[in-house]
Amino acid sequence: MTLENHEAWPTMTTTVTDKIRDRIERIVTTPSIPAVFLPLVDLLSGPAEEANLDEVVRLVSYDNAIAAQCLRVASSPLFGMVKPPKSIAAAVMTLGLQRVETIVLTSCMGEAFSREKWGIDPVAFWRHSLGCAMVSRKFSEKLAGVDGERAYMAGLLHDLGFLASSMAFPEEFAVAVERACREQIPLHEAEQATMGFTHCETGRALAEKWHLAKDILDVIAHHHAPTQAGSAGSLVALVHLSDELCRVRGLDYGYYERHKVDLISDPAWSILLQDHRDLEGVDLARFTFELDESAAKVGEMVSAIFGPVAA
Ligand SMILES: [Fe+2]
Ligand SMILES: [Fe+2]
Numbered sequence: 001m002t003l004e005n006h007e008a009w010p011t012m013t014t015t016v017t018d019k020i021r022d023r024i025e026r027i028v029t030t031p032s033i034p035a036v037f038l039p040l041v042d043l044l045s046g047p048a049e050e051a052n053l054d055e056v057v058r059l060v061s062y063d064n065a066i067a068a069q070c071l072r073v074a075s076s077p078l079f080g081m082v083k084p085p086k087s088i089a090a091a092v093m094t095l096g097l098q099r100v101e102t103i104v105l106t107s108c109m110g111e112a113f114s115r116e117k118w119g120i121d122p123v124a125f126w127r128h129s130l131g132c133a134m135v136s137r138k139f140s141e142k143l144a145g146v147d148g149e150r151a152y153m154a155g156l157l158h159d160l161g162f163l164a165s166s167m168a169f170p171e172e173f174a175v176a177v178e179r180a181c182r183e184q185i186p187l188h189e190a191e192q193a194t195m196g197f198t199h200c201e202t203g204r205a206l207a208e209k210w211h212l213a214k215d216i217l218d219v220i221a222h223h224h225a226p227t228q229a230g231s232a233g234s235l236v237a238l239v240h241l242s243d244e245l246c247r248v249r250g251l252d253y254g255y256y257e258r259h260k261v262d263l264i265s266d267p268a269w270s271i272l273l274q275d276h277r278d279l280e281g282v283d284l285a286r287f288t289f290e291l292d293e294s295a296a297k298v299g300e301m302v303s304a305i306f307g308p309v310a311a
Helices: 014-027 037-044 053-062 064-074 088-095 097-112 122-140 148-157 160-168 170-183 187-195 199-209 214-222 233-248 267-275 277-281 284-306
Strands: none
Touching (some): 014 160, 014 199, 037 097, 053 097, 097 148, 148 214, 170 187, 199 214, 233 284
């Protein structure tokens, strides 16, 4: 990878930026991202009616681990099948494209990062990521012109940096996680205090390495500081608020955070209002109730993929 092609990171010194990029480059090179990941993300992130089902089936079949995962989830009681699906095509039809998208992304990440090396609880991580994805999509329905699938993808990948940090800075990240749990503070604050940088920077380095789209990269890099986001400001603000909501409504990182959310006074809300005056009329109490319903669905989905979630 040629580092010269990347933008400067305004909040970091060149030395820290280079250190992060170097570690990400060395540690995550093997295992690398599964070959089917990016083509599938491309295919699945467009409008559902344009997705070519045969192409999705072909790509899913190409990767044994993902194919097995799709078959296993499609056979779960969640979908009420009398007989488990016998083929990938039948499993994709049963699951629907949105669920296939989720399974593909989680399976790919599971393959790319060996789970025993994760610095945080994998089930809590996915519960939070899926929660943020579903809340982001629900939120996007309130905003004219925002693509729900894009919002879902951004929510699902926003904390990619936790996996990057687990692999590239295992000891340092473990200290940050321990401090966050002990002091009940947000994980990114503990990272900043102990490491001098956060999962936003390591996630950004990995997103650059994987050539993820610019708007998704912006979300990964700026979701804890949405006022610093560039062109994808609305999407970053939306994921920021969804992330905050998830963390106070049970879809957290598996530990208690002393943290309150006030949507209206959050700078991200002002960013969204600038582009979406229609938000002014949203009934926030009702909206939060709807989000709680999404949280219950996330629990079902995570159980189907990973087995029962500990209470
Ligand atoms: Fe985060
Ligand atoms: Fe998060």
